[in-house]
Amino acid sequence: MKRKLLEVLLLLGLLSAVLCGCGGGSADKTPEGGPDSGSSEPAAQPAADHPNEITVGIAQDLDESLDPHKAVAAGTKEVMFNVFEGLMKPTPEGDLIPAVAEKYEISDDQLTYTFTIRDGIKFHNGDPVTAEDVGESLARCKNGGDGIFEVEAFSNIQHMETADSRSISITLGEPDSEFLSYLTAAVLPAGYDGQDTAPVGTGPFKFVSRAAQDNIVLERFDDYWGEKAYLDKVTYKIIENADSILMSLQSGAVDLFAHLTSTQVAQLGDEFNIEEGTMNLVQAMYLNNAVAPFDDVRVRQALCYAIDRQQILDLAFDGYGSLIGSSMYPAFGKYFDDSLTNYYTYDVEKAKALLADAGYPDGFAMTITVPSNYQPHLDTAQVIVEQLKQVGITAEILPVTWESWLNDTYMGRQFQATVVGVDASTMTARALLERFTSTAGNNFINYNNAEYDAIFQAAIAAADDAAQTAAYKQAEANLTENAANVYIQDLADLVAIRKGLTGVRFYPIYVLDLSGIRYTD
Structure with missing residues (x-):
């Protein structure tokens, strides 16, 4: 182009x-389906001629802090979607489903939301997720400060009560038909102060390392509550130069790159499939x-x-x-x-x-x-x-x-x-x-x-x-x-994915879900 x-x-x-x-x-689509909370199937095994991992190119480094409650850039949220979850999470079809929560009830007056935490769900550090973790995470987003962005919708929260380790009730001052959508805010372990540099969530991938201006490495979280990610490891490679993007794809250094231009796609050749969404x-x-x-x-x-x-x-x-x-x-x-x-x-x-x-x-x-x-x-x-x-x-x-x-x-x-x-x-x-x-x-x-x-x-x-x-x-x-x-x-949104890989999912928000990416051979 x-x-x-x-x-x-x-x-x-x-x-x-x-x-x-x-x-x-x-x-900064051909859906393969959303998360399956009941699945315990093992991840796909790699073929003998390649490791079960990929490199994903991204055009910019993430925010200085990896704390999801401090994220500014859409690109940071796009990557960390794979690491963090809230009580609820979106599907490719645009629905909201329970994630950290197993189920919820809404009172007749639409003011009180009662959530049951998923049984056995764990953070990436191995700790169980409790109602206390949920309450502190929501309070953190409500109060802001110290670089944390306030979620304005949470100002409507009048009271939170934890009946036990797996139950939390949230009472609003007035009904809010969109309130559930804001409960995609990440649930973090209470009292943990390392989110800026060593983030810990509940998602299908866990954070491993970061080299500023170079890469971010994630690994599959084997104790994930839902459908396990297929890949063992994902390395995000930061490539800010347009010519370098094409070179990295054509050389085999990068397996997947989203948000390409039509000109870049036209120059890729036969080694890639192109998925198109918005x-x-x-x-x-x-x-x-x-x-x-x-x-x-x-x-x-x-x-x-x-x-x-x-x-x-x-x-x-x-x-x-x-x-x-x-x-x-x-x-x-x-x-x-x-x-x-x-x-x-x-x-x-x-x-x-x-x-x-x-x-x-x-x-x-x-x-x-x-x-x-x-x-x-x-x-x-x-x-x-x-x-x-x-x-x-x-x-x-x-x-x-x-x-x-x-x-x-x-x-x-x-x-x-x-x-x-x-x-x-x-x-x-x-x-x-x-x-x-x-x-x-x-x-x-x-x-x-x-x-x-x-x-x-x-x-x-x-x-x-x-x-x-x-x-x-x-x-x-x-x-x-x-x-x-x-x-x-x-x-x-033109996404190049190397042939032999499949599973690109498009969402109605700006995220890149890698949990469904897998080798077909």
Whole structure:
């Protein structure tokens, strides 16, 4: 795709923009089935000509801390999905099933949730999981502090009670139809203080080692409560350079790589099968609403009209991807409002008129910060730069390291615009929309809209599902109408898996489940 994109831009006389991009990896389905809590079958045995392990390539290092309650990057959550579990866990079909919990009951008034801990379930260190562990883990997420991100939904917890070592009751202040989805938060051993560097969970794989900027090693957890992982060992190899990704796959050094571009896939040859799903990300050009000129809604709307999103998909992604119009992606089904997808149509003259009305008849200069290890976002930014020239805006791509993007752009909010993808940490609309409330700690675009805050509060307080769904759609419409960001697409997820391996599972959230990967020979 890079070559094709370059050829098209050359024809348009736009070579300078292509040269702005720098190397990097990918952004951040054929389901094989979900976990089976009743299975005790042994893992598949390796064939004689290869060990029962694989190497998985990833485009960025994980967060400095591996504590799941401190995770910032979607890539960290993607990997550690294999190590940690909550009372509940998602399936590839989008359902929630008990994990650390064996079963649960909900009171008639929808306020009290009583969970029975799975009999015999163990942490990776061999300790049994108890109700005390669950209670402390939930309290940790509720209270935050010391780098731990608060789960806002847990502020609704009024009381927790452990009747015995296997039973915990959670009482809410008011009903919350989405509460179960937040109970995917990792259950950790109470009193253990080594999660930053030696994480301990209950998942199908256990952590073995980490070499910063190089690799993360996991091994199968043989005492796992459910269906055992097939592989004995998985090594995640960090490969941030786009050319190195292809070389590592073609040389045999890497067996599986997700989130590839169509160009990378086309160059792989016959040694790999390609599985196609969606990334379940909201890719957009995110705008810092607190800095000029992006604090003016007319400027933001002008940008929306000035960018041809279908051309981005055609030039940079060979037509792969699904257009979106707000902070919701199609996998969320009932919450996805397709009517917003074409709220802004490509219209150069309307964009120019809005810019003139805002006091920028001749346009302005801006920078687009992009993490350099995410090739799809770089490719998107390159096309955007050329399109903005048509309305007098001179945009420059500022490629930065992933660490710099996290620290300066995301946490520090020091940017004008950035092209990235934002994920949902849980299978809830709330997870995607809460970040744009004015007081949210992860509101990195500094969106501040009183009407939006009120709509969101109405959504989470809604007494029934229909009212809540309607309110969430109202919130999406508010983001679109006020052009909080320039929404582009949910990217296609192209996964290369070496022939002789199978078992890729796609989920409606941004994770990579390795428990089903196995050798077929």
